[in-house]
Amino acid sequence: MVNEQFVEAVLLAVERIPSGQVASYGDIAELIGYGGPRQVGRVMSYFGGSVPWWRVVRADGRPASGHAAEALDRLRSEKVAIRGDRVDMSAARANQRPRGRELI
């Protein structure tokens, strides 16, 4: 069991993702400022049923294992930019944070 505060923060962050946009596990973790993407994934597996879990995808744009098909279906319904079986993170990513790219 994780800290309830962390769980609450994760669920709140996921609910805050606007329709038509997505966020990665790492983004959620960084936004909260605690733990890592795996902890976010754990929270989602346990309590994700109460939030739009399909808006949380992996950093490479692929949804979580086991729910990829349903997630993509829901994302397409929200007009999220999908490229094949992958989310176009460059366009659909909410809270786009600058990556460690020293050079563009």
Next chain:
DNA sequence: AGCCTGACAGATA
């Protein structure tokens, strides 16, 4: 205590 697993991420080949 050690070891493996996981709704992950990044680097490397």
Next chain:
DNA sequence: GTATCTGCCAGGC
């Protein structure tokens, strides 16, 4: 493009 390794943090055995 895929495959593999390492790093991360928590949980289960």
